Amino acid sequence: xxKALVQSVINGEKIEFLCEPRQxxxxxxxxxxxxxxTKEACNNGNCGACNVILDGVLVNSCLVLAIEVDGKSxxxxxxxxxxxxxxxxxxxxxxxxxxxxxxxxxxxxxxAKALLDQNPHPTEHEVRRWLAGNLCRCTGYDKIVRAVLAxxxxxxxxxxxxxx
Amino acid sequence: MQAFDYIKxxxxxxxxxxxxxxxxxxxxxxxGTDLLVQLREGRRQAKLLVDIKQVSEANELAYDPVGGLRLxxxxxxxRIGSDPTTARxxxxxxxxxxxxxxxxxxxRASLGGNLCNASPAADSIPALIVHHATCVITGPxxxxxxxxxxxxxxxxxxILQRGEFLVALHVLPPAPRFGAAYLRFIPRNEMDIAxxxxxxxxxxDESLTTFVSARIALGAVAPxxxxxxxxxxxxxxxxxxxxxxxxxxxxxxxxxRPISDMRGTAAQRKHLAAVLTRRVLEKAIERARA
Numbered sequence: 001x002x003k004a005l006v007q008s009v010i011n012g013e014k015i016e017f018l019c020e021p022r023q024x025x026x027x028x029x030x031x032x033x034x035x036x037x038t039k040e041a042c043n044n045g046n047c048g049a050c051n052v053i054l055d056g057v058l059v060n061s062c063l064v065l066a067i068e069v070d071g072k073s074x075x076x077x078x079x080x081x082x083x084x085x086x087x088x089x090x091x092x093x094x095x096x097x098x099x100x101x102x103x104x105x106x107x108x109x110x111x112a113k114a115l116l117d118q119n120p121h122p123t124e125h126e127v128r129r130w131l132a133g134n135l136c137r138c139t140g141y142d143k144i145v146r147a148v149l150a151x152x153x154x155x156x157x158x159x160x161x162x163x164x
Numbered sequence: 165m166q167a168f169d170y171i172k173x174x175x176x177x178x179x180x181x182x183x184x185x186x187x188x189x190x191x192x193x194x195x196g197t198d199l200l201v202q203l204r205e206g207r208r209q210a211k212l213l214v215d216i217k218q219v220s221e222a223n224e225l226a227y228d229p230v231g232g233l234r235l236x237x238x239x240x241x242x243r244i245g246s247d248p249t250t251a252r253x254x255x256x257x258x259x260x261x262x263x264x265x266x267x268x269x270x271x272r273a274s275l276g277g278n279l280c281n282a283s284p285a286a287d288s289i290p291a292l293i294v295h296h297a298t299c300v301i302t303g304p305x306x307x308x309x310x311x312x313x314x315x316x317x318x319x320x321x322x323i324l325q326r327g328e329f330l331v332a333l334h335v336l337p338p339a340p341r342f343g344a345a346y347l348r349f350i351p352r353n354e355m356d357i358a359x360x361x362x363x364x365x366x367x368x369d370e371s372l373t374t375f376v377s378a379r380i381a382l383g384a385v386a387p388x389x390x391x392x393x394x395x396x397x398x399x400x401x402x403x404x405x406x407x408x409x410x411x412x413x414x415x416x417x418x419x420x421r422p423i424s425d426m427r428g429t430a431a432q433r434k435h436l437a438a439v440l441t442r443r444v445l446e447k448a449i450e451r452a453r454a
Contacts, residue, residue: 004170021170021213024200044201048268057242057271063200064272065193067170068215111267132354133266 006070010035011079019066026050028066029076037077037106041135048134051107051114052076058114060133077106080113088151089113096147100138108134112148121156124149165204172215176302179329182214184304187326192216194238195272197265198281221300221331222276227253233335237276241265244275254335255451256344256365260291263348266355276330282316282388283357289316289389290363290381291346297335303328313381316388341368341376343452347444348383349436358384359428360436362416364444366399368452375399378448380412380441385420385433392419395441404449413441 003018010033019028026043029035029052041049043062050061053075080087089109092098099105108131115122115130122130127148128141136144170193173179183190189211191199202208216222222238227249235244244250245262264273264287278288279299292312299310304327312333315322324330338344348361361383367376378399381391395415402408422433 020167022165022167022203024165044204045197045265045269048266051268054271057240058268059271060197060268063195063197063269065170065196065200065213068172070172114267129354130267133268 004067004070006067008069008071009073011075017066021065021067023066024062025052025054025064025066025069025074026061029061029074032066035076035078039103039106041103046133046135047104047107048111048131049104049107051110051134053110053114053117056114056117058111075110075113077110080109087113088154089116089148092147092151092154093144096143096150098139098143098147104134104136108136108144112151115148116152116155121152122149165200166206166209168203168210169212170215171212172218174218176219176221176331179214179216179219180302180304180327182212183329184327186211190214192280192329194222194274194277195240195269196277197269197273198277216329219331224332225250227337229337231334232337233333235275235333235335237280237330237332238274239276240271241273241275242267242270245270253338254295254344256346256363256448257288257291257295257335260287260346260361260363263287263346275333279312279315279333280322280324280330282318282320282322284316284319284387284389285358285361285384286389287346287348287358287361287383290361290383291344292333292335293381293389293391294344294346294363294365294379295335296379297333299330300332300334301328302331307331309334313389313391318387339367341370341372341452342366343368343448343450343454345444345447345451347440347447349440357427360384360422360433360440362437362440362444364441364448366445366448366452368404368449372453374403375401375408378412378445380416380445382416382420382437382441384427385422385437387421390419392416394419409442409445412445413438416441 039049041047045063052061191210193213193215222236224236297312344365346363348358350356366378378396380395417438422430424430
């Protein structure tokens with residue numbers, strides 16, 4: 001099967017890559033572009049470990065074909081932190097010890113980023129419901145939810161770094 | 165994943181011509197949340213995927229009080245749930261749409277895909293049926309419209325003929341004093357497949373005490389989503405009471421033909437069909453009175 005040329009903006013940077021139509025966005029991010037922060041776990045849309053933001057919408061990158069992102073903008077976990085620092089979500093995940101093995105963490109942080117982008121002051125219920133499509137098999141969800149609420153609180157108070 | 169070609173179609177004519185060329189090996193791609201999993205697991209085969217997200221009518225979400233709702237087959241669930249007009253006019257439809265998967269799935273999955281996947285347990289289908297939704301189908305012979313209740317023929321199978329595809333769903337504007345709702349039973353709060361799902365819609369008379377008409381449709385209790393016309397016929401013209409609602413629930417229950425599987429036994433599904441029909445009717449009446 002011949003490869004197609006795809007042009008998209010990934011983490012703010014114009015990128016061109018070649019892919020087969022059958023390759024998922026997840027596969028291309030990790031194996032063609034070397035962006036291995038996005039994790040493969042279930043590879044069928046159940047776990048959320050491969051979450052990315054596609055034109056402002058949270059998606060599972062395992063359920064998007066790479067060829068579909070031609071002309072679109074993608075944000076991965078690598079695009080969340082400002083240069084030389086961490087995003088408040090990342091800092092609060094550390095403060096709250098909201099991870100153990102860490103495989104689910106990029107997906108949770110990308111999902112939480114998408115939530116705070118559209119709803120900067122979510123309730124605990126809204127956070128739990130928004131993150132219901134992300135699975136964690138070691139830490140438990142409570143610390144994750146608290147970390148997201150703490151990051152929202154800090155960002156509301158203006159105690160935040162400059163984030164693009 | 166198996167190898168296939170990909171074409172981003174930009175018109176209905178283009179989609180039909182691609183489907184006519186090699187219909188058995190061509191699949192329509194909208195959100196891909198079912199299709200890509202099925203292709204990866206080898207449960208479906210394809211040599212060509214035709215992406216319809218750029219076909220304008222498949223991507224349209226528009227309401228007007230005369231024509232009703234035009235809902236493109238590829239419109240993702242999050243757009244339906246977050247559209248203020250749709251949420252206000254069709255809360256019973258949004259009940260079902262917002263239950264399909266988590267946030268990430270909502271970002272991609274479409275109602276057209278939910279319908280064409282033809283799962284007996286699909287949440288959106290009973291809700292569409294009770295809203296009198298029709299399928300707009302385009303094929304080599306032109307367009308045709310089919311009521312949603314006639315669309316699924318067996319698990320995973322639909323009435324779509326070679327060369328045809330689902331372009332959009334049309335939903336009637338609600339009659340005065342119309343109310344609808346959808347409820348399902350799952351063993352947890354979120355993210356599961358319905359053990360039983362029930363949609364109901366009612367139209368009440370001016371005194372808000374009598375049913376003018378009603379529709380009840382159930383999911384996961386038969387090989388296809390099930391409209392129970394006799395339950396609606398029973399309610400039409402009757403006064404709203406605990407007894408009439410209970411009798412409609414009994415009629416709906418009698419129409420079910422559930423199986424036992426990993427999600428529940430046939431007996432539990434029979435029980436749930438009656439309980440959910442009662443509750444969903446009460447919710448639909450509450451909305452009709454609001």
